[in-house]
Amino acid sequence: AQSVTQPDIHITVSEGASLELRCNYSYGATPYLFWYVQSPGQGLQLLLKYFSGDTLVQGIKGFEAEFKRSQSSFNLRKPSVHWSDAAEYFCAVGARGGAQKLVFGQGTRLTINP
Amino acid sequence: GAGVSQSPRYKVAKRGQDVALRCDPISGHVSLFWYQQALGQGPEFLTYFQNEAQLDKSGLPSDRFFAERPEGSVSTLKIQRTQQEDSAVYLCASRSQGMNTEAFFGQGTRLTVV
Numbered sequence: 001a002q003s004v005t006q007p008d009i010h011i012t013v014s015e016g017a018s019l020e021l022r023c024n025y026s027y028g029a030t031p032y033l034f035w036y037v038q039s040p041g042q043g044l045q046l047l048l049k050y051f052s053g054d055t056l057v058q059g060i061k062g063f064e065a066e067f068k069r070s071q072s073s074f075n076l077r078k079p080s081v082h083w084s085d086a087a088e089y090f091c092a093v094g095a096r097g098g099a100q101k102l103v104f105g106q107g108t109r110l111t112i113n114p
Numbered sequence: 115g116a117g118v119s120q121s122p123r124y125k126v127a128k129r130g131q132d133v134a135l136r137c138d139p140i141s142g143h144v145s146l147f148w149y150q151q152a153l154g155q156g157p158e159f160l161t162y163f164q165n166e167a168q169l170d171k172s173g174l175p176s177d178r179f180f181a182e183r184p185e186g187s188v189s190t191l192k193i194q195r196t197q198q199e200d201s202a203v204y205l206c207a208s209r210s211q212g213m214n215t216e217a218f219f220g221q222g223t224r225l226t227v228v
Contacts, residue, residue: 004156034216043118043205044157044219051214090156099170100209101147102217104156 002027004091006105014113015083021076021108023091031093032100033074035065038088038107047089050074061085086112116140118220120206126226127196135191135223139208146189147217148181149205157205163189196227 003026013019025031032051036044048059055067065076074091088107094100119138127133139146145164149157150173160179162170165186174181178196183189193200203224207217 032214036219041221041224043120043221044207046216046218049216092156097213099145099147099162099164100217101159101162101170101173102149102157104158107154107156 002031002093002095002103004093004103004105006089006091006108008108009106010109010111012111012113013081016080019076019078019081019085019110021089021091021110023074023076023105025072025074025091025093027072027093029096030069031095033065033067034092034094034102035059035063035074035076036090036092036104038090040087044090047076081110081112083112083114086110118206118208118218120204120220120223122223123221124224124226126228129196129198129227131196131227132192132194133196133225135193135204135225137189137191137206137208137220139187139189139206140210140218141187142210143208143218144186144211145209145217146183147207147209148189148191149207150175151203151205151222153202160191160204193225196225198227201225201227 035047091105092102148160151157159173163183178194203222205222207219209217
C-alpha cells in the first residue's frame with residue numbers, strides 16, 4: 001500500500017535560518033509528488049509539485065524540493081524562513097493516471113522563533 | 115468561481131443528527147475529491163467523482179457516509195446518524211482534466227459532533 005512518512009512532527013527554526021522538511025514515500029512506481037501548506041483554519045495551498053523532468057522543483061514563496069528516486073524522498077527546503085512561514089506542511093503522493101487521489105503524510109508543524 | 119468553495123465552514127451536530135456538507139468546485143473541473151482530516155492528522159481520501167460519476171468510494175468509512183454530484187458540478191457529502199468519531203475537517207478538492215494537473219482545495223468544513 002502507498003504510504004508517506006514525514007518523520008518530524010514539529011520543527012522549530014529561527015527566522016532567517018534555513019529549513020528542510022523531510023518526506024519519504026512507499027509506492028510501486030514513481031508517483032506524482034506534492035507539498036501543501038495549511039495555515040490554521042484554512043484549506044491546503046499547493047507549494048510545489050513534481051510530475052517529471054528536472055528533479056529539483058521550484059515552488060511558491062521561495063520553497064524548493066528535490067526528488068531523489070534512490071531514496072524515495074521528496075524533501076522540502078527554503079534557504080531563509082520568514083515568520084509568515086509558520087504553518088503545517090504536508091507531503092503527498094498521487095498515482096500517475098487514473099483518479100490521482102492523494103495519499104498524505106501526517107504533516108510537520110513549523111514554528112518560527114523571532 | 116475563483117476557487118473551491120465549501121459550506122458551511124463550521125457545523126456542530128448532536129450525535130445521531132444527519133448533516134450535509136456542500137462543495138462548489140472550480141468551474142469546469144471534471145474531477146472532485148472529498149477528504150477527511152482528523153485533528154493532528156493528514157487528510158485521508160474519502161471518495162472521487164469524474165463529472166457526475168462516483169468512480170471511487172473506497173475511503174468512505176461506513177455506510178452512513180454518502181456523496182453525490184448529480185449534475186457534475188456541486189457535490190454534497192452527507193453523513194447520517196453522526197457519531198463523535200465523525201468530528202473532523204472535511205476537505206473538498208477539484209482538478210481539471212489531464213495528466214499533469216494538480217488538485218485545488220477548499221477551506222474545509224469543520225464538523226464537531228457533540
